[in-house]
Amino acid sequence: MKNKNSLFLSKKELLKEAGCDDYNESAKRLFSKAFGISLAQSYKYQTYEGSNENASLFSEMVSLRAVGVPTSHIVCSRSFWQNDFCVDGSVLDPRPESELIIDVSKNLLFDGMKVLDLGCGSGCIGLSLYKENSNITLFLADFSKKALSLSKKNAEELKADCEFIHSDLFSNIHNKFDLIVSNLPYVAKDDFCYLQREIILHEPHEALYGGRYGLDIIKLFLDGVNRHLNKNGIFVIEFGKEQDFLLKEELLRSNFNKICFYKDLNNVNRVVCVKKDT
Ligand SMILES: C[S@@+](CC[C@H](N)C(=O)[O-])C[C@H]1O[C@@H](n2cnc3c(N)ncnc32)[C@H](O)[C@@H]1O
16 A cells, blocks of 8 residues: 555545545545544654555545535535534535624624524534523524534534424514524525536525525515514524625615625625624
8 A cells, every 4th residue: 555645645635636626625524534633643644554444435535526416415504604504405504604693693692692593504603602602582483494413413513502493484483583693595596517526416406596686585584583683682594795885775665774794714705794784
């Protein structure tokens, strides 16, 4: 067997040739999983003396990655905010831009606050807020039963005490909340075909597609959200690139006036925080 260093480099090269955009990061994550070392111990890529089983596992994982299976699905985990979340093909892979929702919301939390994460997927948003303040009362809702069961698994893993609601938007939600966070699907029809092949093949369409201009589901959310907010309640939602103008119109049409947009690391408006008027 080649030494680990050349095994690592040859597999990294294989991923590059297979057209894997994040070949370096993927090779490291797969190597660290197969050899049971932390990502931070990257010096071990050169020195680690693992068994042949570790090497075979690494090769199998690389083969899956080379045909487009997302790294997070191979290692069954994705980092988001301060924790790792179990993910699979039933949920959207948590994206770094969604961490902006946490950044905006975490300072709003107070003990006893009732918080809903609507369209929770893996539960990454609501559960990250819970880890910021475990004295909130958290509800996770999704219309996908598979997503809900994965979010339950993540909640157990993070020892989070929360309730789960199977609901199409607000149809099965009968409570009022102080804070509603949500990252609903917002990919517009014309943008869908430009998504990476990997995303189209391995992530659920119902977690992505937002209708002709991307705002169909968010508009339905806006129709119901006011009834589910307590006095002074707030909602914080993510939306797509260049949807801010249309979204602002929709917010004003729904009589929301206390609106604050936040930009992501690419200096693009990504998240809006809206306060109930009365
Ligand atoms: C963009 S994903 C976000 C998942 C997770 N919150 C995150 O940020 O990674 C959208 C989620 O909303 C859910 N969803 C889509 N339409 C819904 C609806 N009408 N009612 C409830 N959940 C919905 C999908 O199942 C999916 O889990």
